[in-house]
């Protein structure tokens with residue numbers, strides 16, 4: 001089965017082809033980072049317009065590279081939400097048009113389910129699992145007994161982990177998105193030079209809080225001599241990353257213990273973070289838990305994860321009508 005995937009929920013335009021015999025045959029991503037960089041964050045209207053310009057040429061490029069025509073596909077899977085509503089509408093109306101034109105089934109995919117199932121693109125899933133979804137807009141703990149069943153245990157009370165990376169990077173004068181910058185610079189940082197809080201550490205609930213971290217970093221950075229020395233920036237990056245990774249790790253393993261799962265997964269853009277991957281892998285091994293994280297290209301937004309999630313829906317007999325609506329927010333839901 002060949003499923004075309006379309007992802008336009010935020011600032012990446014992506015199309016992919018998932019082939020049930022070969023895996024991911026193609027995953028094309030057109031990033032809008034340069035477009036939004038100047039504004040220090042994603043501008044929704046600009047994102048929608050850029051998707052409109054880029055999406056169909058990307059579909060054409062995919063079909064050409066794969067030597068396929070629309071009629072050779074078996075289905076179209078598209079992100080229906082959550083995300084920026086204008087951006088989602090561009091992807092969804094394009095997906096519907098292609099499905100209608102070629103008389104193909106349409107499958108709407110929840111973006112967060114896509115992030116979770118990205119783990120299955122390069123490894124066998126071990127279930128039940130506790131999944132830490134950490135991205136630009138989400139930080140959640142999701143219990144997953146099987147594909148298609150998701151139980152949200154809790155999440156952040158304020159900022160998402162990705163936002164914490166991006167906002168603190170901005171305070172340090174680093175470009176957007178800040179996560180990859182902090183990941184890189186923290187490697188040169190010296191432990192113990194700075195100290196930042198780990199909020200809600202003693203709180204037994206599966207909840208996170210990252211907004212106080214930004215204030216703590218601002219207070220420290222405002223008191224530093226200008227221009228900021230490269231080593232000082234690296235030292236701050238090191239400690240910010242440790243604070244975020246400590247919070248994520250502790251809550252993930254507490255939730256895994258509570259639900260008696262045999263596996264822990266990472267998902268979402270922050271799952272690309274080297275320190276987080278290393279820490280969770282080491283802690284999982286100590287506890288005899290199976291550990292999975294998507295390959296780095298499949299951590300941040302991509303259509304391969306959407307095409308694969310769509311394939312899982314199709315295998316379970318789930319498709320959507322052309323009345324399908326996009327939605328700006330809403331928790332990942334079980335299929336049955």
Ligand SMILES: Nc1ncnc2c1ncn2[C@@H]1O[C@H](COP(=O)(O)OP(=O)(O)OP(=O)(O)O)[C@@H](O)[C@H]1O
Pocket residue numbers: 009010082083111115135136137138161162163165166177178179180183268269270271272273274299300301
């Ligand atoms: N190596 C990294 N270390 C830490 N954070 C990272 C890394 N790579 C990417 N990120 C962060 O991941 C986030 C982007 O992830 P993703 O593309 O899934 O977000 P999104 O789609 O905007 O949000 P959501 O999935 O919640 O809708 C950004 O905040 C970015 O800084």
Ligand SMILES: [Mg+2]
Pocket residue numbers: 111115135136268269300301
């Ligand atoms: Mg995402």
